[in-house]
Amino acid sequence: MPLTQISIRKGSKTETQKRTLFNEIYLSMRETIDVPEDDRFMTLTEYATEDFDFGRHYMNIARSDDLILIRLTVSNTRSADQKQALFKRIADGLVRELGVRPEDVFISLVETNPENWSFGHGIAQYAEKALPT
Amino acid sequence: MPLTQISIRKGSKTETQKRTLFNEIYLSMRETIDVPEDDRFMTLTEYATEDFDFGRHYMNIARSDDLILIRLTVSNTRSADQKQALFKRIADGLVRELGVRPEDVFISLVETNPENWSFGHGIAQYAEKALPT
Amino acid sequence: MPLTQISIRKGSKTETQKRTLFNEIYLSMRETIDVPEDDRFMTLTEYATEDFDFGRHYMNIARSDDLILIRLTVSNTRSADQKQALFKRIADGLVRELGVRPEDVFISLVETNPENWSFGHGIAQYAEKALPT
Numbered sequence: 001m002p003l004t005q006i007s008i009r010k011g012s013k014t015e016t017q018k019r020t021l022f023n024e025i026y027l028s029m030r031e032t033i034d035v036p037e038d039d040r041f042m043t044l045t046e047y048a049t050e051d052f053d054f055g056r057h058y059m060n061i062a063r064s065d066d067l068i069l070i071r072l073t074v075s076n077t078r079s080a081d082q083k084q085a086l087f088k089r090i091a092d093g094l095v096r097e098l099g100v101r102p103e104d105v106f107i108s109l110v111e112t113n114p115e116n117w118s119f120g121h122g123i124a125q126y127a128e129k130a131l132p133t
Numbered sequence: 134m135p136l137t138q139i140s141i142r143k144g145s146k147t148e149t150q151k152r153t154l155f156n157e158i159y160l161s162m163r164e165t166i167d168v169p170e171d172d173r174f175m176t177l178t179e180y181a182t183e184d185f186d187f188g189r190h191y192m193n194i195a196r197s198d199d200l201i202l203i204r205l206t207v208s209n210t211r212s213a214d215q216k217q218a219l220f221k222r223i224a225d226g227l228v229r230e231l232g233v234r235p236e237d238v239f240i241s242l243v244e245t246n247p248e249n250w251s252f253g254h255g256i257a258q259y260a261e262k263a264l265p266t
Numbered sequence: 267m268p269l270t271q272i273s274i275r276k277g278s279k280t281e282t283q284k285r286t287l288f289n290e291i292y293l294s295m296r297e298t299i300d301v302p303e304d305d306r307f308m309t310l311t312e313y314a315t316e317d318f319d320f321g322r323h324y325m326n327i328a329r330s331d332d333l334i335l336i337r338l339t340v341s342n343t344r345s346a347d348q349k350q351a352l353f354k355r356i357a358d359g360l361v362r363e364l365g366v367r368p369e370d371v372f373i374s375l376v377e378t379n380p381e382n383w384s385f386g387h388g389i390a391q392y393a394e395k396a397l398p399t
Contacts, residue, residue: 003204003241007309015183022186038188041202041239043140043180047309050281053288055304061386069307071269071339073204073241080381084390091388102387106307108269108339109382115213116242120194121235122224124217136337136374148316155319171321174335174372176273176313206337206374248346249375253327254368255357257350 001117001126002029004042007069009052017098018044024093025070032085033078054106066104068094075126076111083109134250134259135162137175140202142185150231151177157226158203165218166211187239199237201227208259209244216242267383267392268295270308273335275318283364284310290359291336298351299344320372332370334360341392342377349375 004025013021022042029035049065056063070090078086087107094100115127137158146154155175162168182198189196203223211219220240227233248260270291279287288308295301315331322329336356344352353373360366381393 001241003202018183026186036191038191040186040188040191042186043178043202044184044186045178045180045309045311046184047311050284051310051312053292053306053308053310055306058302058304058306059385059391063386069269069309073243080390080393083381084393087384087390088388091384091386105384105386105388107384107388108267108378110243110339110376110378111382112241112243115216116244118220118224118238118240119192120196120224120238122221122238122240124213124220125192127213127217134374136335151316159319169324171324173319173321173324175319176311176335177317177319178311178313179317206376243376245374245376248349249377251353251357251371251373252325253329253357253371255354255371257346257353258325260346260350 001039001075001114001119002035002041003073004040005071006042006044007052007071008044008046009065009067010046010048012046012066020097021068021094024097025090028086028089028093032089033074033082061103063103063106064101066100068100068105070105070107072107072109074109074111075114075117077114078111134172134208134252135168135174136206137173138204139175139177140185140204141177141179142198142200143179143181145179145199153230154201154227157230158223161219161222161226165222166207166215194236196236196239197234199233201233201238203238203240204243205240206243206245208247208250210247211244267305267341267385268301268307269339270306271337272308272310273318273337274310274312275331275333276312276314278312278332286363287334287360290363291356294352294355294359298355299340299348327369329369329372330367332366334366334371336371336373337376338373339376339378341380341383343380344377
């Protein structure tokens, strides 16, 4: 169910690196917040310099043009601990597999009700599960 | 007030089909969740294969390259029943009017407070309505 | 922490105007909702006519092709008054500095928990602050 939107600078990642990026974020969700197999829905957009604005020093974190901005939408069923584990796992994975600087991993999480998802056929699959049958 | 973000594969829809897509989503919201006339704000983005990653079998739903990923942001004033009616109406409409496979309609809904919208002039119109005058 | 996504018509703003747009939104957040210095994370996307659909008269507000659609994601720590001040400040700033019509400023705000942000290093910085040390 997680929906992932990735924003990077134009030309900062190769096709292979993008593939790795998708895979690492998916694996991170699998390992920390109980995301089922094949539950991956992600888009990536590249921005020209003039269309991508970010604070290079906010919180004394030195960001570079390699900044990866990750927006996640997930159901509101995780604990604060799980979310912290997710953030750590994503950053660790991108550092290890892509050579990204840990300063360049920005994550924003938006939570929604489980009933707010339809994975096909116009059915709210997670709501259906909660209903008596 | 709904804000709609649509993601598709590059080249998978003609200009006419995009127009139909916008119209069907708008009509679905009109008919199921009390969206007023002309309240339509939507963007559509096409993604190259390397920038669009999705599970082709999650929940045993067989998705194809025609996948339409729809993100909706709406006020948090609808019942679960209304949201389920919305999902069904969108999928039915896209199947009927665009020949889309029902497996290829993915919807994610994010809800916000009514006071969180400004439709122009820097005014939070829905908050204003709630205030004593 | 605010994450800002701006949508405009293709070619409706120059590079200099985009810079002003980013700056005015940032300054508006600084002045009305206590956003810290350098806390700015924004992307801008231009849409072809066929990919950008909006109601030209919703709420009797006459929108033009210069419409600026602004999506903000912020922590859920602001009052309704602060959010109204933010909307007003953004519209006033864009009118004053860019010559935008006030009818053409659309804002949608999504709120999340403070613990839902990681600004780097895989740490949920706002959650950490709330924890005993």
